[in-house]
Amino acid sequence: MRKEMFDHEITILRDTYRRLLRRHARTNLIKLTTKTHPADLATVFRYFTEDEQNQAFALMKDDEHTAEFLAELDDALVQDLLQEESPERIASIIEKAPANDQSDILGALSEERAQSVLELLEQEEQEELAELMGYPEDSAGAMMTTDVFTLHEGITSGDAIKTLQDQEDAEMVFYLYVTDDDNCLVGVVSLRALTITSSDTKLKDIMIKRVHSVRPETDQEDVARVVAQYNFLAVPVIDPDEHLLGIVTVDDVVDVIREEATEDFLQMAGAGKDREILLKSSWGNARARLPWLFASWVGGIIAVSLIGAFEHMLESIILLAAFIPVIIGMGGNIGTQSSTIIVRGMATGRIDVGGELKVIFKEMRVGLILGALYGLLLGFFANFAFKNAPPNLGLVVGLSICVSMLVAATVGTVIPLILRKLDIDPAVATGPFVTTSIDILGVLFYFIIAGTFLAV
């Protein structure tokens, strides 16, 4: 299946839906919904108008398929869709879903609505859900499946296989977790180890004892890192007493990795961190982006005042103004390169704690190499392109480009490293922060250099 094919299939599905919706073909719509994968339904729903969404959702059955669809759907759309729905229908849709899907769906609703749905569920489920929803957002606790298959260390491999065969619910057994008398996690057994040992071997003799685990409060990004590092299919979540609370499975980790990358992209571009920004209204979208632009507006005002202060220089050599965009532009671009390389390098574990100075010096060398090169290129251009240029203009412009690029590479490297030291997500403020500081520094150095080498 090539990319075009995947997109093509989704497009066909969307168009088929639209046609049936226009014709109000109830029976066909229900049939199509039943045989479409919940994840595909969630994708086409993004492309529907609100009216189409409501129509299509009204025809969905109150079953697990619909619950899975809601769990896959973007939060903003879940909220819109369930806004008008009765708590009874919502409860009836989610009652058979796994606890983490339930908590996902309820998490998208207002607290009040979530509460009224919660009250309609069974007592036991209510408690489990309340616990799950109590964990911080984006933590291992919030994303774990509590539906784990555990076995006591004392039973034999033969009995384990029998128990496994009787399990109806554990839809996907990844690993068999082994517990002791106190219900603490003491080991893990692979399905294969189970099948190839003689049936009277005790689990404690074949289990692997060193199990990598996380805590419920562990950030999802760190859970993803562990799973990715060791190629796990699942990682157990334990409390301080080593009781097994649940597992985080690799399919959820895949989603986390994509989501975290999207958040980093948006943050570095100064566009907030809401990965569903495309689903917002124009006003909501503008509001999310407004504060970051304010930072660059303040920087702009500083640059205006700075240039205003050097007005006398511009008056005598008007051509100086023409080179402002290229000097700050080249600086901005190399600074963005540096900060992106550094932020991503930290996210993928390529910059170790303690190795920061080496990284800074290297980026400075790169800044100097590229600055010298483009400085020469621009210097020659400035000298030969303008007949009425003062003799030193080439020197000033070339040197300024070089300094601006060196400073920009340094700033672009140092800012994210400092943010990490301060325990602030380096992606948050890097983008607009870096380009704005570079605008100001670039202009400042430019006029200082011009003042030094030109008789003004």
Next chain:
Amino acid sequence: MRKEMFDHEITILRDTYRRLLRRHARTNLIKLTTKTHPADLATVFRYFTEDEQNQAFALMKDDEHTAEFLAELDDALVQDLLQEESPERIASIIEKAPANDQSDILGALSEERAQSVLELLEQEEQEELAELMGYPEDSAGAMMTTDVFTLHEGITSGDAIKTLQDQEDAEMVFYLYVTDDDNCLVGVVSLRALTITSSDTKLKDIMIKRVHSVRPETDQEDVARVVAQYNFLAVPVIDPDEHLLGIVTVDDVVDVIREEATEDFLQMAGAGKDREILLKSSWGNARARLPWLFASWVGGIIAVSLIGAFEHMLESIILLAAFIPVIIGMGGNIGTQSSTIIVRGMATGRIDVGGELKVIFKEMRVGLILGALYGLLLGFFANFAFKNAPPNLGLVVGLSICVSMLVAATVGTVIPLILRKLDIDPAVATGPFVTTSIDILGVLFYFIIAGTFLAV
């Protein structure tokens, strides 16, 4: 395990290694290497000096553990490490590794060296490897495991379990793929379905017949999309005649998703697409970033000429020059926001083919809202901050900000959409391309507006 704990463990490991290396503590080094996870070894190697890397590698055994470590290691480091190594040792390290790890490792070497290692392997392995290495880089074929466990549709579930128990090699059985007489993939059976049906049921009666599959030439990004969309643990790779060639497993997909995100980050920042850029020398690093800066250099030259053409306006109102950075800066920032939102939206399937116009108009609305707001803010500032300003300066500056931001949001949205239409990766040229076009357009509109409203 919190993030700090993960980083902390890696730091301890690195420091322990360094201490042992300094003391030339051979026995302890060998012990430490054996009990450390290959992925952790690969991580600490990034932080070693070349000398430390060579020392540590010299002590590693020629076994699967070492092969796994090399498969996890960054390509640039594999190349450095194996440069001086005899083909015999390399062959002896990789001979027992899975074919896709072998091809990974050999892929990092020069063609000549890879060939001389290849010749030392068994005939059968040589052929398999040659085939794998023949697939395009970053394709399903290049990343698949050929070590797949298949069963004939005619056998019973009882026999299937017996065969499974005799399997020594298939380290991780995800799904049981079922084939027909012609060795074509006809279905898939879950381990659970196998264990809960009576032992004389034939596989063809319990298998799921509609199997999602990919082709060997499918791009790894699309493979990742399929696995992520349907929460698969593995996806089969088939040829046009439906013969099963191998499977791509979720752990490799996790790596692909991270790698693709890194590449997109670097490309959007105009820093090439080599995700190992941090491992390059300063010169190599500068060379990778140079071409993208050239684009913004050319744009800068155009801006210089443009401003030069409006020199007469600057001569009469020198203050106009002071506002150039803020006008192109605000434009550049909103343009970067837009292009990032669009590029990421396309990567995560949030912008459907056919819905482009809607997206463009929405971004234009956002550009207009934010442009009007910041235009007003800057217009007032321009009017009141400078006593000797011409009466219309506030109007000119405010209107220019507004136009610049509207144009920037539009350009930032349209460029990636056009690139997708042309089947070019939108991340490639978006970053520097967008900011450079905005620099030029911003300056142009600024002077046109100034010419209209100021008597110059």
